[in-house]
Amino acid sequence: MGEGYRPGSREDFDRLYQVAYPRVYRTLAAILRDPDEAEDCTQDAFAQAFQAWSRWRPDAPAEAWIHRIAVNRAISYRRRARLRTVGEVIRRLGKPSHGGDPAEIAVQPDLLSALRVIPPKLAAAIVLRHYHGYNNREIATALGVSERTVGSRLRQAADRLRVVLEPSSFSLGAGSALSDHQETYAED
Amino acid sequence: MPRTEQDPLGPGFEWRLRHALNRVQPRFSTPRYASGPAPSVRSWRLAPAALALGLVGVLSMSAYAATGSPNPAVWTRQAVTVIQSAGHAPATVPGTEATPPPVKASPHAGVGTAPTHTPEQESTPRPEPSDSPRPSSRPEPSDSPDPRDRSGSGWGWGWGGETQGSGRGGTGSGD
Numbered sequence: 370m371g372e373g374y375r376p377g378s379r380e381d382f383d384r385l386y387q388v389a390y391p392r393v394y395r396t397l398a399a400i401l402r403d404p405d406e407a408e409d410c411t412q413d414a415f416a417q418a419f420q421a422w423s424r425w426r427p428d429a430p431a432e433a434w435i436h437r438i439a440v441n442r443a444i445s446y447r448r449r450a451r452l453r454t455v456g457e458v459i460r461r462l463g464k465p466s467h468g469g470d471p472a473e474i475a476v477q478p479d480l481l482s483a484l485r486v487i488p489p490k491l492a493a494a495i496v497l498r499h500y501h502g503y504n505n506r507e508i509a510t511a512l513g514v515s516e517r518t519v520g521s522r523l524r525q526a527a528d529r530l531r532v533v534l535e536p537s538s539f540s541l542g543a544g545s546a547l548s549d550h551q552e553t554y555a556e557d
Numbered sequence: 558m559p560r561t562e563q564d565p566l567g568p569g570f571e572w573r574l575r576h577a578l579n580r581v582q583p584r585f586s587t588p589r590y591a592s593g594p595a596p597s598v599r600s601w602r603l604a605p606a607a608l609a610l611g612l613v614g615v616l617s618m619s620a621y622a623a624t625g626s627p628n629p630a631v632w633t634r635q636a637v638t639v640i641q642s643a644g645h646a647p648a649t650v651p652g653t654e655a656t657p658p659p660v661k662a663s664p665h666a667g668v669g670t671a672p673t674h675t676p677e678q679e680s681t682p683r684p685e686p687s688d689s690p691r692p693s694s695r696p697e698p699s700d701s702p703d704p705r706d707r708s709g710s711g712w713g714w715g716w717g718g719e720t721q722g723s724g725r726g727g728t729g730s731g732d
Contacts, residue, residue, distance in 0.1 A: 383588075386590075390585070394583035394584075398581045398583075399578060404581070404584070408583075408584050411583075412586070412588070412589040412590075413589065415588060415590050416589045419590035479577060480570075480573050480574055480577045481577045481581075495566075495574075496574070496578070499575075500574050500575060527566050530566065530570075531566075
């Protein structure tokens with residue numbers, strides 16, 4: 370992560386934007402369903418971060434800090450969007466908020482779709498770990514939780530993804546890999 | 558050690574995730590922070606001052622429209638007049654019930670002069686706290702003197718004439 374940022378410096382914030390914007394955007398693209406929503410939340414997150422930029426403390430990585438703001442925005446955005454959808458309310462009557470939407474996966478069986486149907490906190494943890502290469506401490510900073518919680522979320526995310534991806538993953542040829550790792554995970 | 562969290566989904570998963578997310582091309586639009594947030598914060602801080610200025614402006618315009626003068630001293634005088642007349646209103650309101658008969662009683666005498674007198678009345682009664690006719694009109698309940706006044710000269714006009722006279726005298730003596 371490119372550091373050396375000075376709190377309050379406009380030039381440094383511009384530099385941070387150039388470096389972190391694509392990465393934050395991709396994180397949110399894995400959480401939100403629509404690229405427009407991802408862009409909107411990312412822009413909002415940077416705008417909010419800019420207002421607090423003078424108060425940012427360099428002891429935490431700037432990109433993780435931005436990620437925290439962005440993920441929180443995405444979570445509340447997705448929550449509001451779900452509550453707005455009448456179909457979602459009807460679905461909630463039928464079953465508890467657990468698992469993904471198999472219909473969506475059946476229609477579009479890719480990994481991003483699977484990530485978008487699991488809870489955003491879990492999806493964010495997965496992306497930060499497996500795409501951005503954050504360690505548990507950095508994820509904890511980015512999500513504002515303890516490292517133990519990060520481990521728990523990663524395990525939950527793996528479980529959920531496995532459930533969501535398994536029906537389609539056989540057709541994609543990755544099913545066996547997931548099944549093997551399920552055993553590894555069970556030993557944990 | 559971190560591999561324990563990576564293993565459950567495996568290297569194949571990581572590759573797929575990278576592949577999927579690398580295909581996502583971020584749209585580089587104009588940074589929103591560059592245009593929006595900072596000025597909005599400043600404007601919110603200045604909002605009370607702007608509101609106060611707006612209110613002062615509106616009040617000034619309405620005062621100017623009401624008095625026809627841009628002089629704040631005139632506005633103040635007019636405001637005092639209005640307040641005083643409002644304070645006297647309860648005394649005149651019952652009088653208005655009594656006024657119609659006199660108007661009818663002397664319609665031909667005052668029709669032309671009525672509009673010319675009233676503005677002077679409004680401007681003069683201020684120093685006129687003497688308001689001599691009013692005390693006499695308030696004791697009306699006693700009923701004996703008032704009917705005479707009313708029937709005599711048309712209470713409204715007679716009062717106006719008196720106020721004119723006493724008003725001028727009042728201002729002269731008062732000042």
